[in-house]
Amino acid sequence: MQTHLEVMKGDITKVKADAIVNAANTSLLGGGGVDGAIHKAGGPQILEACREIRNRQGGCKVGEAVITTAGNLDAKFVIHTVGPVWNGGKSDEETLLANAYRNSLRLAQENGVTTIAFPNISTGIYRFPKDKAAEIAVATVREFLQEPGTLERVTFVCFDEENYQRYADLLKNASS
Numbered sequence: 001m002q003t004h005l006e007v008m009k010g011d012i013t014k015v016k017a018d019a020i021v022n023a024a025n026t027s028l029l030g031g032g033g034v035d036g037a038i039h040k041a042g043g044p045q046i047l048e049a050c051r052e053i054r055n056r057q058g059g060c061k062v063g064e065a066v067i068t069t070a071g072n073l074d075a076k077f078v079i080h081t082v083g084p085v086w087n088g089g090k091s092d093e094e095t096l097l098a099n100a101y102r103n104s105l106r107l108a109q110e111n112g113v114t115t116i117a118f119p120n121i122s123t124g125i126y127r128f129p130k131d132k133a134a135e136i137a138v139a140t141v142r143e144f145l146q147e148p149g150t151l152e153r154v155t156f157v158c159f160d161e162e163n164y165q166r167y168a169d170l171l172k173n174a175s176s
């Protein structure tokens, strides 16, 4: 069965999916933006699980991902991944952003996830150019889905109209 790719506008903490992806930072201890919103809505269980992972492996590297409970959210898991801070494009940011999407999908699949929702990783506080980030996100997800797996639906949740329009255009341009 082909995986359905879709875009929606709104708050990812309100989305019902097996797994919600968090644009975390390397400390895994929470922060602003979508990270703050997920911890606030999901409750202290998520931070507790993040602390355990941090104690065990010292946080999460840029481009990598870890999985925890989703606490009070309408999801089974939160997958915390760390996107790169945009540094003019000379620090391998594009590869690292693709890795963040790919490793999140891999972890989802390893945990039998069928539906997953992504925020627009790195396009807030980390200042990654939105057009480039959207292209990388869609291309990386499409490439990952070439191999058969558990995923039935991947949703890009856009908080702002600009990102929403970009994803809508990208998903329209080729069948998903």
Ligand code: ADP
Pocket: 010, 011, 012, 013, 023, 024, 032, 033, 034, 035, 037, 083, 119, 120, 121, 122, 123, 124, 125, 126, 127, 157, 158, 159, 160, 163
């Ligand atoms: P980063 O540090 O990776 O840039 P941010 O949280 O600052 O992470 O921003 C990532 C994206 O998440 C931005 O496009 C921002 O508009 C968006 N965002 C912020 N809050 C939410 C939310 N509640 N739901 C979905 N997206 C959100």
